[in-house]
Amino acid sequence: MITTYTEALNFIHGRDQFKKAPTLDRMRHFMALLGNPQDKLTMIHVAGTNGKGSTVAFLRDLLMADGQTVGTFTSPFITRFNERISTDGQPIGDDELIQLVNRVPPVVAQLDAELDTKGPTEFEIDTALMFCYFAAHPVDVVVVEVGLGGLYDSTNIITPAISVITTIGLDHMRILGDTIPEIAHQKAGIIKAQVPVVCGRLSPDALAVMDQTAQTKQTQVVALGRDFDVTNQPEDQWGERFTYQYQAFQYQRLQIDLLGQYQIDNAATALTAFIQFQQLQHGQVVAATIRRGLAHTAWPGRFERLTTQPLIAIDGAHNEPAMVELAQLLHRHFATNEVYIILAVLADKQYTKMVHTLLTLPNVHLIVTQFNGPANRVVATPSELEDVVTTHDRISMAKDWPTALQQALRQMSAEDLLLLTGSLYFISEVRHYFKDDDPADANSKGR
Template sequence: MITTYAEALRFIHGRDQFKKAPTLRRMRHFMELLGNPQEHLKMIHVAGTNGKGSTVAFLRDLLMAAGNTVGTFTSPFITRFNERISCDGQPISDAELIDLVNRVQPIVQQLDAELAEKGPTEFEIDTALMFCYFATHPVDVVVVEVGLGGLYDSTNIITPMVSVITTIGMDHMKILGDTIPKIAAQKAGIIKPNVPVVCGRLSPDALAVMDRTAAEKHTQVVALARDFQVTNQPEAQWGERFTYQYGTLKLTHLQIDLLGAYQIDNAATALSAFVTYQRLQGLSTTTATLRRGLAHTAWPGRFERLNNQPLIAIDGAHNEPAMVELAQLLRQHFATNDVYIVLAVLADKQYGQMVQTLLTVPNVHLIVTQFSGPGKRSAATPTELEAAAAQSERMTMAPNWPAALKQALGTMSAEDLLLLTGSLYFISEVRHYFKDAPAEN
């Protein structure tokens, strides 16, 4: 019997993170033993290389603006584990998490005994906790974010109302494949028979995989830049402004508080998924509701301001496609500022390319450092990161990120930008420091 929050976290985080067997048999058996709680939920499923979390946030706020109660399942967390399972943006309580773990733990022990070394992984347990929670705490709809890939992700035992695929890029290549079509095929694994699919901005070869898979499943893909369109309307203030058109629905001067052209794509993808969901329900929504939902959206760790003077921000860009987008954001919004970037990256990422991409922005000064890394995954060392840049004069090293932060603040002026980025796990550490959040045991 687990009685404390710390014990509940130790049980969850003590599990293996990955099992090599590409199958959902274990997850389906796990859910059968729990009574298949997922079968009683109305869901929207969100996969993609980048943009999943922001798209979930936009979808949540659009659905809430239309009067729904909305559950969300996201990963990783930024401040506390409880964020991963939320209702209307509010994380579940510590007591609720303890109750859930006590419900699931005996089944996990049973499977450990049955399956020897092949019992449920940490993420499978996270997913099971979420399904059990929303089965006993009903909401109108649950927006479920895929953990990794799609085809064999533990969330992929569901039949959602709408499937969403945000972006396809080179990440987790050892697991998902080393080409865009191979990775796209893994993401397309969430496409279900007769379930409509909404895609973000995909390359032609990735979109071709989606169209082909959808045709096999007797459904259709609605894709950004083909079936719905956005036009950036540059905004002088913080945030982005854009027009949106999907069929006869046209909206101008839509405003979001998240920064970056890719956030326009995420908002538009969420908006198209929301419109699709509403049509399936036989419901319509006022344009005022759509505007309010998008304008309200905030998502911690996505170019989030932590301080105004000097301007300090964190961003969870954690792979090469995200760094390309981040570099473009810096060129668009901060071309007249010096930009000091504190970078810490996990060792299993393409950190060499990430460093080189950031250094293509001429006003960037890079301080490479490291952080502790989650679980068994280690961070790239500052020496490894520096070697990737071929000794750029705009790059220095620091032994740890507090030292890098001190170095940047001692060099920059009040008009400059300080950005800490490279990993969602890294910025979680940073956000704790700035927000003075209660530490988890």
């Protein structure tokens, strides 16, 4: 019997991280023993290399603005584990989580005994908890974020109302493949028979995989840049403004509070999925609802302002495609400012490319450092990071990120920007520091 929040987290985080073989058989067996709660839910499924979390947030707020109750399943969390399972943006309570977790150990023990490959992994348990929770606490729709890949992700036992694929880039290559088409094939695994598919801004070779997969599933892809489009309408203030066009739906000067062209793309992708979902559900698509939902969306850790004087922000860019987008954001919004970046990265990322990408901006001053990191992941050390650009005069090293923070604050002026980035785990640690949140379960995210 699990009686405390800490015991509940210890049970979840005590499981293996990854599957022993690429299959959904164990997850299906697991859910069958729990009564297949996922079959009771109306869901939207969101996959992609980057942009999943922001797209989920935009979708949630669009649906809530329409008056619907919305469950979300996201990962990793930024502050506390509970964020992964939320209703209308409110995380599951500690007591509810304890009760929920108590349903699972007997089934896990049974599967451990039955299966040569052992029972469910940590993320399979996370997913099962979510399905059980929303089956017992019904909402109008659950927006489910894929954990890793798509084809063999534990969330992929569902048949959603809409499938969404945000972006395709080179990440998790050891697991998903070394090329864009290989990774696209994994992401396209969430496409189901006759279920509409909405894609973000994909490269031609990635989109070709989506179209081909959709054809075999007797469905159709609606893609950003081909079937719906956006035009940036920049203004000299925080946030982004843009036009949107899809079929007969045309909107001028939509506003979001998140920075970056990629956030415009994420908002447009979410909006298209919202429109398609409303049409399937015979719901309304109202301009005022759309404007209210998009303007309301916030997503912690995505170019989030922590302080304004001095201007300090955090961003969860944790791979090379995200770092390219971040560099574009900095060029567009902060070209006339000096930008101090504190970078800390997990060791399995392409940190050489990430450093070089940031240093293409002439106004960037880079301090490479490290953070505590989750127990199961190795963090790149400052010396490893600094070795990638040994002779550059705009890169320096600090033994840890609080030291780097003090170093940057001493160097920067009132007009400069300080950005901490490189890993969602890292910015979670930073956010605890600035927001004075409860650090009880920081860096124990699992995935």
